[in-house]
Amino acid sequence: MFYATSILALAVLSLCVVYRHRARATYASLKFLLNGRRMLLEAAEKHKDAPFSVLIPGNRLHVVSSKEHWNDLNSTSITHLSSHAWSKQHFQPKYTFGYEWPDRRDVDGMPVVRAIKTMTNQWPELQQKFIGIIREELDQVFDANVLPDGSSEIPLWDTVKHFGSRINMLLMFGEVVANNPVTVDRGLKYLDETTLVGEAAKNLPTWLIPIATWLIRGNNQNQKHILDTIASETEKHYDALAFDPENARRKPNSILEALVHNLPDETNSGRIRFDMNTTFIASTTATPIMAAQLLQDIYAHPEYLPALREEVKGVLADPSANLSNLALLESFLVESIRTHCFLATSVNRVPLRSYTFSGGYTVPAGEIVTFYQQKVMSDDSIYRDAKRFNPERFKGTGKTSCDMGVEWPFWGNSKLACPGRFHVTNVAKLVAIYFIMNYDAHFERTDNLNFEFREVNVPNPAAKIVLKKRRRDPEKK
Template identity: 35%
Template structure:
């Protein structure tokens, strides 16, 4: 009798345990789906309840959980954390899913081998303003043609803002990273634009679907993968061309690098040709994707706050170069407008994204299990009334009298990361977005008649692709000759 009841008890406990685990898993999956649709608001709600305490939310990927921290102590812990414990590289891999999006897998020691890339970016950053005439010439010639392909209404072109801005960022980033000839290759721009879209789409879908379905999704989206192959083959030819031209030359005799690819290729045998292409591909794709999102929102904010346009135009016309050369918001209104756009409408509500390689414990005792992600809640900083009075008001002149800049690094401006892991491409990022805005302001009268609200995907705020920018050339005769 005892054995009979014991067996039944064990069986019922096993069934209960199985049902409980299944229900728990179903709830987590429901919450993860909910996060995809309402993640930004879910973070706000949890943060309001938690105060300064860390909290977490169920997500797809990242070990099923994302942890959010927000205090100065947490910031310092993230800043000091060794890459062997908290890795930005592994977090980016989880986002872009290179196993499915790229031809070659990303090396897992990239956190430690990034200095050649940083040096190459810094080399070209120091020469950045040399690119302005070329970029403006490209815009003058090709952006005009692209705009004229859109339908017209009462002398205005009805331009899809997101499509135009993202295309412009592909052009600018290609010119700075790969060179003018590649930026003038229409097939590269078309395929590169499509390639960045494919990467983003696959990365998002693969985290949601069962693992066995991921390769199928990737193959359906990429089809024959012609876009990526064209981009990588072009990069390979450029690296080989540079190395053939400089083979046998001493460092002092090397012709000055004009692009980030050339600067990286010049760094000697420590990087193979394939490794140079690998790093350039990562930088080009991630920069093009992020500048595209920021530029759309930046243009949207400029033409939403039209009272700022006369002062912006006056600033651009008075500046000795385009965009205005000042890098602080104290004496550059455009800098202040970009800062407010990123502060109030940043496409990510968090920053300093890391994946735990091993369990990581913060100084307050909060632990991130291995495989899960942690990030800093930058929206709380951006909307802190103690830092920004009337924090929800778009006011680019709030920075007057300060030395604040959109490229600042620190807890006051978390977007670029912390410490030695801060984004080295932030100056190129800022420059690309501002030169595009300067071109539009100088050459077109624009209206944004019915701005549509952004939509959310996880923590991301995405400008609606249906936003139309009405554009009319300021010098009509010039643009019709």
């Protein structure tokens, strides 16, 4: 709250002192910060399938949503519509990371993609480790919040975010890092600080950004700890390769180790530090958001719990279980992603030179263009009675949570698809399976389970769920 109040106060000060002549534009961008999701919805209702634009903090956002616009985005080279340029604007690395990115990314990103795919293909070996983290953390938070009747009232978002971050750290950096409570705590704080610094950098004049950054980060010990951890782990893996080059042939235990195997020349250590830091910041929150919102939907429809429990029985004890074969749970997840659509937009790009869509709409160089996926996912012509949550909507249809295309743009397009989507959805399903097999549950309140910020819809940290243990490890019975 202190951070948010400080940033808001500085934003108001900048409005009064610096932006007197740009008051309207500044007001509009701050309005997007607080109510962007509603602004996009109202503009889309007005413009139908036609493109439109809105002022956002630090730039102008051009919004498209038709199949024709999707095809244009899909067929245009990323050297023209740049994802890297958008990432640079979004993350504000000069302030959030402490170092500047080049205007173009000339280094091939495939080693990172290959490293991610290498590890996500090891799901059977990783599943039991992930379950161990979930069990350990839930046991601790349950015992810390026990009620007189033996049940426990826990903060869902903070709980899922914490063990979800540990799971992500295990995948990225290995078990030693994921099991270090100091590193996990500093990593979570670093994520929160990076988000706030990025917003401050987009909303405040340049001269106020260092002040806001200091208010948020202080002496920046959390970022330093994570960067030092990445550097130390990178050095360890290069030392192992130098000692025995055959180590490159064995299965890596983390994305970082796989990346070192892909880039065996130690002169790449600086690049790896940059790539792993960026990937850590970009990847950590998606899994817990998806898992928490899936749990909201499952426990809002308790009539489906018997069928779900029957479907997933035995999965937690079977490392070889294929989570894609759970038709009802898959349908729940797809419908949860569709209705929450926690990212209202996808396929974010910045034209490096002026770009004109086939229909004639032009986006100036340096501004942002995005595909409005929330409009697609709430379209009654695509999804019948789209505003209603139907747990069985996709059961037996063959549609999965990892699909791609104009009717399911969540993971990007063919130019740049999210390489971690199978891991994210599998972990969300694994979390749901653990909860429903081990707990009966209900929410303390069913209103305000989520809140909106900019164009996102995320779990409310104040929302609590009441858990009652069913019995120990019933999936093994």
